[in-house]
Amino acid sequence: MNWDFILKYLPLYETAALLTVKIGLIGIALSIAVGFLCAAALYFKVPVLRQIVVVYIEISRNTPLLIQLFFIYYALPKIGIAMSAQLCGVLGLAFLGGSYMAEAFRSGLEAVEPIQNESALSLGMERSQALRYVVLPQAVSISVPAFVANIIFLLKETSVFSAISLMDLMFTAKDLIGQYYKTTESLFLLVVFYLIILLPVSILGSYVERRLRYAGFGS
Amino acid sequence: MAEVLLKVKDLVKQFDGGTVLDGISFDVRRGEVIVVVGSSGCGKSTLLRCINALEPIQGGSVELGGEPVVYGSKNLAKMRQQIGMVFQSYDLFPHMNVIDNILLAPLKVQKRNKSEVRAEAMELLKRVGLDDKAESYPRQLSGGQKQRVAIVRALCMHPVLLLFDEVTAALDPEMVREVLDVMLDLAGQGRTMIIVTHEMQFARAIADRVLFIDNGKIVEDSNPDTFFESPKSDRAKQFLNIFNFERSK
Ligand SMILES: Nc1ncnc2c1ncn2[C@@H]1O[C@H](COP(=O)(O)OP(=O)(O)OP(=O)(O)O)[C@@H](O)[C@H]1O
Ligand SMILES: [Mg+2]
Numbered sequence: 001m002n003w004d005f006i007l008k009y010l011p012l013y014e015t016a017a018l019l020t021v022k023i024g025l026i027g028i029a030l031s032i033a034v035g036f037l038c039a040a041a042l043y044f045k046v047p048v049l050r051q052i053v054v055v056y057i058e059i060s061r062n063t064p065l066l067i068q069l070f071f072i073y074y075a076l077p078k079i080g081i082a083m084s085a086q087l088c089g090v091l092g093l094a095f096l097g098g099s100y101m102a103e104a105f106r107s108g109l110e111a112v113e114p115i116q117n118e119s120a121l122s123l124g125m126e127r128s129q130a131l132r133y134v135v136l137p138q139a140v141s142i143s144v145p146a147f148v149a150n151i152i153f154l155l156k157e158t159s160v161f162s163a164i165s166l167m168d169l170m171f172t173a174k175d176l177i178g179q180y181y182k183t184t185e186s187l188f189l190l191v192v193f194y195l196i197i198l199l200p201v202s203i204l205g206s207y208v209e210r211r212l213r214y215a216g217f218g219s
Numbered sequence: 220m221a222e223v224l225l226k227v228k229d230l231v232k233q234f235d236g237g238t239v240l241d242g243i244s245f246d247v248r249r250g251e252v253i254v255v256v257g258s259s260g261c262g263k264s265t266l267l268r269c270i271n272a273l274e275p276i277q278g279g280s281v282e283l284g285g286e287p288v289v290y291g292s293k294n295l296a297k298m299r300q301q302i303g304m305v306f307q308s309y310d311l312f313p314h315m316n317v318i319d320n321i322l323l324a325p326l327k328v329q330k331r332n333k334s335e336v337r338a339e340a341m342e343l344l345k346r347v348g349l350d351d352k353a354e355s356y357p358r359q360l361s362g363g364q365k366q367r368v369a370i371v372r373a374l375c376m377h378p379v380l381l382l383f384d385e386v387t388a389a390l391d392p393e394m395v396r397e398v399l400d401v402m403l404d405l406a407g408q409g410r411t412m413i414i415v416t417h418e419m420q421f422a423r424a425i426a427d428r429v430l431f432i433d434n435g436k437i438v439e440d441s442n443p444d445t446f447f448e449s450p451k452s453d454r455a456k457q458f459l460n461i462f463n464f465e466r467s468k
Contacts, residue, residue: 118273119310123324123376124300133323137314 005185009176016172017193023086023166024158024197027093028151034094035101042102043109053102060099066160068092073164085166092164093154100150108143109135141212148205155198169193221249224284224411225270225380231278232265239265241435242279247380252406253413254422254443257432258458263415264307266432267382270413271302283380300328303373307385309365311357311372317344318353321372329376336375343371347401363394367401374405381405381412388417419462423447431455 038057041049060068069092073085083091112135120130162171173190177183225247232240239262247253255263268274270281275290282288288298311320318340325336344350347367357365366386373381383402387395399421405412406425416422422429422443429446431439433454439446450456 113308115306115308115310116312119304119306119312120324121273121296122271122299122302122304123372124296124328125324126296129327133327134312138312141314 001188002182002185005180005182006189009172009186009189012172012176013169013189013193016167016169017197019086019166020158020161020168021197023089023093023161023168024155027090027158028097028154030090030094031097031101031150031154034098035103035105038098038102039105039109042106057099057102060095061103065092065096065157066163068095069160069164085164088164089158089161089166089168093157096157097150097154100153101147104143104146104150105139107146108139108141111142112138144205144212145209148201148209151205152198152201155201156194159194221251223247224249224251225413226282227270227279228282229279230266230269230276230281232262232269232274233277238435240269240276240432243432243435243437244279245430245437245440247411247413249379249411250409251411252425252427253430254426254428255413255415255430255432256417256419256422256458258461261432262435263432264384267304267384267413267415270382271299271304296328300324300376301379302382303376303378303380304382305366305369305373305384305386307388309357309362309369309389311360311365311368313357316354316356317349317360317368320357320368321375324372325375340371340375343374344368346404347371348397361394362390363397366390366398370398370401370405379411381410383412383414383416385415385417419447419459431458433458 038053040046041053069088072083072092072095073088076082116138117130117135120134121127125133158168159170161168162174165171169190173186176186180186223246227246228244230240230243231238243266245253255266257263265274269276270288272281272288272290272292272295280287283298283301286294286298288302289295311317312323315323318337321340321344322333322336325331326333341350341353344353347370349364349367349371352360352364352368357368360368369386386402387398390398395418399418402412402414402421403425414422414425426443429439429441429443430437431446431450431452431454433452438452439450439455441451446455447459450459
C-alpha cells in the first residue's frame with residue numbers, strides 16, 4: 001500500500017464524496033416526497049392518479065438505475081430535454097427511490113389497523129385529525145426499518161453515477177486506476193469513503209429503530 | 220317519561236347486496252340502558268356502527284337529540300363527539316400512554332383546557348381503579364385494564380350516549396367482572412347506553428329494555444324480565460336455550 005499516493009489523492013476523494021453525498025441527499029429527499037405522494041394516492045385510492053402510480057412503481061422497481069440514468073441523460077436530450085449530469089443524477093435517484101419509499105410508506109399505512117382510525121373518528125375527530133394524530137404516527141414508525149433500508153440502498157446506488165460522467169467517488173477511483181494503475185490504493189479509498197458515508201446512516205438508523213420499538217408499540 | 224334522545228327509523232344496511240339490517244326502528248330515551256342481543260352475525264355490531272355513521276346506510280335515518288347523524292356529512296364529527304363508543308377489540312392508541320390517549324380528543328377536538336381535562340381524567344381513572352396507570356402504555360395493561368381506559372377515554376368527551384360493542388368478549392373470564400362493574404356504575408349514574416353483550420346475566424341486571432335482533436329485524440323489544448322469562452318469538456326462545464344449555468354444561 002502506497003500511503004503517499006493515498007494522502008496525495010485524499011482531497012480528490014473528499015470532493016467526490018461531497019458530490020456523492022450532495023446528490024444522494026437531494027435525490028433521497030425528493031424520493032421521500034415522491035414516495036409520500038404516491039403512498040397517499042394508493043392509500044386513499046385516488047382515481048386515475050392511483051393507476052398512474054401503480055405503473056410508475058412497476059417501471060421504477062423493475063429497471064436498473066443505470067438504465068434509468070442513461071434514459072434521462074442520453075435519451076431525453078433527443079426530445080429536447082437536456083439537463084446537467086448532476087440534475088440527471090438527482091432525478092434518476094428520485095425516480096428509483098420514489099417507488100421504494102412509496103412502498104415503505106404504503107405498507108406502513110396499511111399495517112395500521114382500521115379500528116385505530118375508527119376509534120379516532122368515534123371520538124369526534126375529523127378524518128384529517130385521525131390521520132395526523134393516530135394513523136400517521138403509527139404508520140411512520142412501522143415504516144422506519146424499510147425507510148432506513150431504502151436510504152442505505154439509495155446511497156449505495158449512487159455508485160453508478162460515474163456512468164453519466166459525474167465526478168463521484170466511483171468515477172474518481174476508476175480515473176485514478178486508469179491513470180496510475182494504483183488499483184489497491186484507489187479501491188481502498190473508495191471503500192473507506194463509502195463506509196464513512198454509510199456507517200453513520202446505518203448506526204443512526206438502528207438507533208432510531210430501537211428507540212421506536214421501546215417507545216410503547218406492539219400492544 | 221324522559222325525552223327521546225336517539226331515534227333510529229327504518230334503518231337498512233346492506234353489504235354487497237346482502238341485507239344485514241332490514242328496517243330497524245327504535246327510540247332510546249334519556250337515561251335508558253338498552254341491551255341488544257341476537258345470534259352471532261345478526262348485525263349487532265353493524266347496528267352500533269351505523270348509529271355513529273362509521274358505515275354508510277342504504278335506507279332510513281338516525282337522529283340524536285333531533286339532529287340527523289349522516290355518513291359523510293359536514294357536522295358528522297360534531298355529532299360523534301356526543302356518542303362515545305367502545306369496541307370489542309382493544310382500540311387504545313398504542314403510541315400514546317394512558318393519559319395521552321384520554322386527553323387527545325378533548326384537547327384537539329374540543330380545545331378544552333389541559334389542566335382541567337387532566338384533572339377530570341385522573342378522577343375518572345381513579346373511579347375505575349387505574350389512577351396509577353396514567354403513564355403506562357397500552358401494551359403494559361391487561362385486557363380488562365385497556366377496556367376500562369377505553370371507557371374513560373369515551374367518557375371524557377362528555378357524550379350523551381354510550382355504545383358498547385361486546386367490550387368483554389375478548390377478555391379472560393377473571394377480567395370480565397371489573398369491566399362490567401364499571402358499566403353497572405355508569406348505568407347507576409343514569410347514563411344513556413346501548414350495550415351489545417353475550418353476558419346474559421349482566422344483560423338482565425343492567426337493561427331497562429332488551430332488543431332481540433333476528434334476520435335483520437327487531438323481533439323483541441321488551442323489558443328484561445319479560446324477555447328472559449317469557450320471550451314471545453320462537454327465535455328468541457331458541458336463542459335463550461343455547462345459553463341455558465351452555466350454562467348447564
Ligand atoms: N365490512 C363488511 N363487509 C361485508 N359484510 C360485512 C361487513 N361487516 C359485517 N358484515 C356482515 O354483516 C353481518 C353482521 O355482522 P355483525 O358484525 O354486525 O354481526 P354481530 O351481530 O355483531 O355478530 P357477533 O355477535 O359475532 O359480533 C355478518 O353476516 C357479517 O358477515
Ligand atoms: Mg359484533
